[in-house]
């Protein structure tokens with residue numbers, strides 16, 4: 001079974017545009033779960049342009065499915081995660097000024113740093129996933145580091161899917177096999193949508209979770225949040 005974790009960053013972006021509390025991020029998280037989401041993902045960034053650190057603390061109190069916090073494990077992020085104790089932390093090598101995540105970790109170059117981070121998170125009982133490009137060596141590096149899972153960065157897949165789905169999925173099939181061979185759980189995310197999700201799911205064995213935000217929240221403008229979540233869940237059947 002592949003769990004759908006809804007990334008609610010974009011709900012916070014909309015709220016922040018006017019400075020009030022509309023839409024209410026906490027209520028949206030509750031509703032996502034009520035409508036079938038099997039997890040809630042947030043990705044706080046240093047400038048708090050969407051999810052704020054305070055939101056993360058409040059969300060922890062109400063999320064009843066799996067709470068996944070993504071981000072670059074700097075001191076502030078680590079403190080937030082350790083205080084919050086989510087089900088999962090996903091480590092992403094974002095630059096502070098990145099518009100959105102645009103690459104996975106080099107798990108060979110940053111091995112020592114990541115070993116320390118993963119050890120600390122796991123000692124607090126937090127499942128730890130490392131965001132990687134679909135490259136076998138990077139997946140194997142995550143296993144050596146001691147991660148529980150990898151999250152495959154799917155933007156390159158999403159970009160190529162329209163013109164050549166076979167070529168787009170090929171590196172992910174290899175990376176997924178490497179993850180399973182190394183005993184890692186398998187997540188995926190970034191730019192997955194109603195067009196490309198089903199094919200990805202059909203071709204990647206043992207996919208534990210997808211986290212989807214941008215496209216899902218955009219689709220909700222047209223179809224409504226409840227319908228949209230159900231539509232995404234159907235792609236994963």
Ligand SMILES: CC(=O)[C@@H](O)[C@H](O)COP(=O)(O)O
Pocket residue numbers: 007009010042043045050070092099100101131189190191213
């Ligand atoms: C890790 C990842 O793939 C990102 O998609 C992220 O979690 C979304 O971040 P933004 O909402 O800031 O684009």
Ligand SMILES: NCC(=O)COP(=O)(O)O
Pocket residue numbers: 007041070151188189190191192211212213214215216
């Ligand atoms: N980890 C990926 C994520 O949470 C959502 O990415 P996107 O769907 O907003 O591109």
